[in-house]
Amino acid sequence: MYENRFKPAHKPIKDYYKSVASLSKTGAKHETALRAAFQELLTTVARKQGWTFVPENPVTVKGHRVVPDGTLLNEHNIPRGYWEAKDLADDLDAEIQKKKTKDYPLNNIIFENGRDAVLYQNGIEVSRKDLTDAEQLCQLLNIFIEYTPKEMQTFAQAVAKFKEDVPELAAGLEKKITKAHEKNPAFKKAFADFFELCRSSLNPNISQHAVDEMLVQHLLTQRLFRTVFHRQDFTRRNVIANEVEKVIDSLHRDFDRSKFERDLDYFYKAIEQTARTLEDYSQKQAFMNTVYEEFFKGFSPKTADTHGIVYTPQEIVDFMCASVDEVLQSEFGTTLGGKDVWILDPCTGTGNFMVNLINRIPLGELKDAYRKRLFANEIMLLPYYIAAMNIEHAYAERMGEYEPFEGLCFVDTLELAEDKQRDLFLSLENSKRVERQRKSPITVIIGNPPYNVGQKSENDQNKNRKYGVIDKRVKETYSADSKATNKNALSDAYVKFFRWAVDRLQGRDGIVCYVSNNSFVDQIAFDGMRKHLANCMTTSFRLGPFGGTLCLSR
Template identity: 50%
Template sequence: MPNLSLKPTNKPVKAYYEALEQYAKLGVVHEGAVQTAFQQLLESCGRQFKWTLVPQYAIKRPQKQPIRMDGALVDDYNLARAYWEAKDIKDDLKKEIPKKFAAGYPKDNIIFQRPDRAILYQDGKLVMDEDITKPQGLVDVVRQFFEYRPPAIEQWERAVEEFGSRVKEHATALLELIRDQEKKNKKFIDAFADFLLLCRQSINPNLSEAAVEEMLIQHLLTERIFRSVFNNPDFAQRNIIAVEIEKVINALTSKSFSRSHFLNKLDRFYGAIEETAATIDDYAQKQDFLNRIYERFFQGFSVKVADTHGIVYTPQPIVSFMVKSVEEILQREFGKSLIDKGVHILDPFVGTGNFIIRVMREIAGIQKSALPYKYEHELHCNEVMLLPYYIAAMNIEHEYFEQAGEYKTFEGICLVDTFEDQAVQQLNLFSPANMKRVERQRQSNIFVIMGNPPYNVGQLNENDNNKNRRYTTKDKTGIDDVVSATYAKASKATNKNALSDPYVKAIRWASDRISEEGIIAFVTNNSFIEQIAFDGMRQQLEKDFDKIYVFDLGGNVRKNPKLSGTTHNVFGIQVGVSVNIFVKHRKESD
């Protein structure tokens, strides 16, 4: 069990009493002021466990307003570990606590506190009622508060510690099995060859066999998580990409290999995920939990893939701001709305679906009856990696179920490389259904493009086997060719390597994709705002768009060593970030 390092003589404890003493001198006794002293103590202690205190933490209730608690301590999987409710000195805690429980407050690890007293409930039982005017009493109750672990969480923490190494072990063993079967299992050899061809036609013509082997491994190791946590038992039979992969897996298991037997060593980890996810009632929090699982999965199993594709998920406040801003600009500049027919919306780098989900909520909030048509005909997204594609498909489909009250497959998602798609004229994708989706997207008049493109120029070292892919064609229509002919050609910089960053390609691609008019909203690396290498890009953007809004969020840790990626960057990364909205109007003909 983890221990909290806290003594009566420690600085956070002294700071707590000093703050209360200062409030007392000023005659300040109301809850809104005095609670800040305890809040700062909780924040300080939480850092030892990498927990974040979220003030005014909301807990949803069916058909009722959410409960707003004074705070909750949340871990980096977005799981609430402890709850806090503050009162002032005049409140009678013995009377207030039953009222709170009757209203639906959690009974598992919650502390009710006023300046002189703290009452702690764990597992539904009163475990401590302490006079906290004395430092030792304060330390005792706070330590009990932080060190408590319910059985499910204890199991979860142990499973997480082991997960990284276990995934590597199983991935390595699966790879050995696949390569063994490639030598002697005719059924698997044929199925794998067909699947490899389909992948090369749809994702990347230069895709290696190793990358496709990795896709199979990803599917095998994670399919149960998606099926059980999302409560979607028919997932592998219904998702058009999963169906094709399952054909190869079935060929792999046609001899002596047993999927369930092979994976039973991971049962405890799968069980811990399922049990932990079951404690989360709010589906948005469950999505975030699974996003974190996904991130950790890639860190433990496929670091190179995570790196080249820039796997970083956009904080919800930024997603909401961008969606709201697009709606505002649509109305002001075009007299349109996200709900209007004809306003096709595309996220070309969908990740796990956050932007499309937020757009759906915005549409439902404006006019719920507009969502079914928009969902079926005018929402589009692409993903090039298998796992986020799975997660996005299920997240989006579940959001539609939540909003519309019925399950309907999302036809707007494609497993395809956005940059490659525009350069390839004939594709035989995984199935006719997927081909139909890609063709439909190609034929759609996209009016809004939004999302979070990957950005990681650091992977361009020629000596690094992990460098980003270049998209060039003989007729010079590849996205790298277009960047060279526009942004690079207009630049006076000597070193133009930075223009190979995927986020630069994304802006160039989107500028062409919206054609005559529309809006692009991307959250990206902010290096293009003022660095010399991007002078030609800035000139071209000025020509291409009528209005450009750039919200520089700073956070370039490499530029300013005094900054911390953890505390000064919205993504917790090293490079600076900006939210950029580009507006293009149709040019009037002479």
């Protein structure tokens, strides 16, 4: 029996009837009162299931954009139910017919007019209730929350099983790769080329094991890009996936790829089926964000920790992009698409900031900005792939044509400060992109850098790596000017990213806009950092909600 069933005596039900009564008394139109009270009730219903109620969340069904009055999203951002409110005077059945012709989602949707409610599941009417009767209201809500589409049950089980299986699957693949390192000359040659690419872009001291892990990540996830996002040509079009494929192809002597993919069918099929229920790209994007986080937690918790593998909630991304837009206009008299505005997200993860910016830049300026002045860096393979797809999709949606995002680099941002000879691999597309970025006069740096002070114990083996130039800069500035006796907190990757960003402006007027927590604003160890930031800001420093900081240098 389902534990969270509603009964008339339960508080949310009583509160609903109380709200209807009191809202009506305040003089609110009866209908408005009924609607507000039902929305409040659904918000509580959602919260009790661990879901979120989102008002007016657009969804694209069969190519049409529709906006139900409410959507209940589960923890993976997958819709579990919808709500559509009508007026008392409306003929509810006629209104439902209208919505049906507009292709409203009919898998678990309540249509109601404050008095009557009709519930549709799997495209058919399954229940009709009188909302003025508490017993009937509870029955309606119980059928509504207990509905789980079959494919979603399979999905939840498959994700749980996949998370459990990932370490074993990865270990099996790693064994095959180790054998190939020893005995397969074609693999050794292909691997050596990719290894050099990683050395030049990511870390000159990168271990062979770290690169082996990338091959494993690629093998475990690339089918999702092909099927969830309908990008059959993903591995051909993405410049890094293309390089990885060459290495994997050379494995064929030791590894039956199609059998491997067949063995994972239970996982892919469940994800693909769920993805099919997500018509809207933004839902797929949110869903992929979840897969990204969950995958890393199962695959490599230490990597997830050192690199800060966590996506940035849309509200924060939206607030920060809007702030930059506003500051560009008010302080610099220019705009996001302006020819003098060169934007970089140095730790792009799944590309959420770039997607938001692409949606803000006026259409007439977008092509030029996209081709020349937008840049994003990512150090991990899986988020890099997701970022490429998300950003390129956002651009194609607005411009009506696909164009690869050449501003995206597979690179360690902090490593870019090291003054090294990097023409070695200029024949490779990724290195060309990195070079173009290095030569660009960046003026806006926006993003959510990783937070990590370092390992908790010497045995953890997940130490933050050392960066000659940036570490020295932090020491000479933020650390030298700090009065704190314990300065350990300054080894945080976030501090390095701030130092790097301010230096990257190379004395130009510009903006650095990062997500931050409060410790940077009031903790003693950051006194030197605050002093330096204050010195470079002559115009304004803004603190937003979520602790987001905006630093402006002029």
